[in-house]
Amino acid sequence: MLNVNKTGNKKVTHLSGTEKNVIEVRGLSKTLGGKTVIDNLNLTVKAGDIYGFLGPNGAGKTTTIRMLLDLIHPDRGTVKLNGFDIRTDFKKAVERVGAVVETPTFYPYLSGYNNLRISARLYPGLPDNRIAEVLEMVGLSARADDKVGTYSLGMRQRLGLARALVNCPRLVILDEPTNGLDPHGMKEVREMICQLALEQDITFFISSHLLNEVEQVCNRVGILHGGRLLTEGPVPELLQTDSETIELGTSEEKEVLEILKGIAYVKAVQMSSGGLIVKTEKGHSAKINEELGRRGVFVNYLLPRQNSLEQYFISKTGGGKSDA
Ligand SMILES: Nc1ncnc2c1ncn2[C@@H]1O[C@H](COP(=O)(O)OP(=O)(O)OP(=O)(O)O)[C@@H](O)[C@H]1O
Ligand SMILES: [Mg+2]
Secondary structure (H helix, E strand, O other): OEEEOOOOOEEEOOOOOOOOEEEEEEEEEEEEOOEEEEEEEEEEEEOOOEEEEEOOOOOOHHHHHHHHOOOOOOOEEEEEEOOEEOOOOHHHHHOOEEEEOOOOOOOOOOEHHHHHHHHHOOOOOOOOOHHHHHHHHOOOHHHOOOEHHHOOHHHHHHHHHHHHHOOOOOEEEEEOOOOOOOHHHHHHHHHHHHHHHHHOOOEEEEEEOOHHHHHHHOOEEEEEEOOEEEEEEEHHHHHOOOEEEEEEEOOOHHHHHHHHHOOOOEEEEEEEOOEEEEEEEOOOHHHHHHHHHHOOOOOOEEEEEOOOHHHHHHHHHOOOOOOO
C-alpha cells in the first residue's frame, strides 16, 4: 500500500507482511586487506519497499552492494535477488534489476541519449522509445542531445538513474544517489524515487549516510556499522522508544531544575538557551507541567521533541564513523 507522508513524499506500507523477498542476504561476510569489512550480514527487502541502507563512511555499504550484484564475491554467505542465487543463477537474479554503484560514469563527449543507447545494447528487445521514456522519467528530455560533459553533477546523477531504469527493472539498487548534490538536487532525486516507486511499482534499495534523506523516503531501514547490521525494520518501529524528550521554556531555570531532579520519571535534564531539555519516561510531559504548577513555577512553553532517525542512529552507533 502507498500513502503520503508529512513531507508530501509517497511511502510504502506493508499491511500483510507476506510480500515477496526481493533481496535476501544471509550470513554474508567479506575480508578485504586483512580486515573484516562485512561481518555475517543478514538483510531482507520486500517487494514494494523503499529500503534505506544506512551507515557512516566506511561502514561497508558499497562493499555490500558490490556483493549484491556479484561484482565481488563474498567469503561466506548467500545473496538472492528475486529468489535467485546471484552466484549460481546470475542471469535470472539480475534480469529485472537496475543499479548505480558509486558515482556513475559516462562518455563525456557523447550526448545523454547516446550514452544510454550504448547501455541499452546490453538488453536486446527493448522498445524503440525506451531511452526517450527513461530520459523523460528523470526530467532530462530537454538536454538529451547535449554532451554529458556539459551536464551538472545533479544531471549526471539523474542520467545514472535513467540508465538503471533502461531495462524496465522491478528492483533498483542505488549507492548514495544524492551524493554531492545540493539540497534542491537532493529533493529532486528523492521525489523521483518516490514517484517511480509509486507509479512504476519499483522496489528500491538505497544506501546513504544521510539519515534525514532516508527518513523522508524510506519505509524500512537497515543500519550498518563496522560491517555489522545493528538493526533492521520499519522506520516508525525503530523510532518507538520508551522515553520522550521535551523542551521547557523558563526564566527560572535553577528552580525548575531543582524540582525536576526530585521527580522519579525524569531521566535526564540538560540546560539549553532559554530553557531546559528534559528526557522523561514516555507520556509524562503533562505530569511535569502539573507538578511544576503545583510547586508554583509556571513555564513559558513545553514542547515535545520528535524522535528522529538521527537520534536513534547516534544512540546505536555512538555517533562515530566506521572508518578508524
Ligand atoms: N579493496 C579494498 N581493500 C581494502 N579495504 C577496503 C577495500 N575496499 C573497501 N575497503 C574498506 O572496507 C570498508 C568499507 O568500505 P565501503 O566502501 O564498503 O564503505 P561505505 O559504507 O560504502 O563508505 P562510504 O560512505 O565512504 O561510501 C572501509 O574501511 C574500506 O576502507
Ligand atoms: Mg560507499
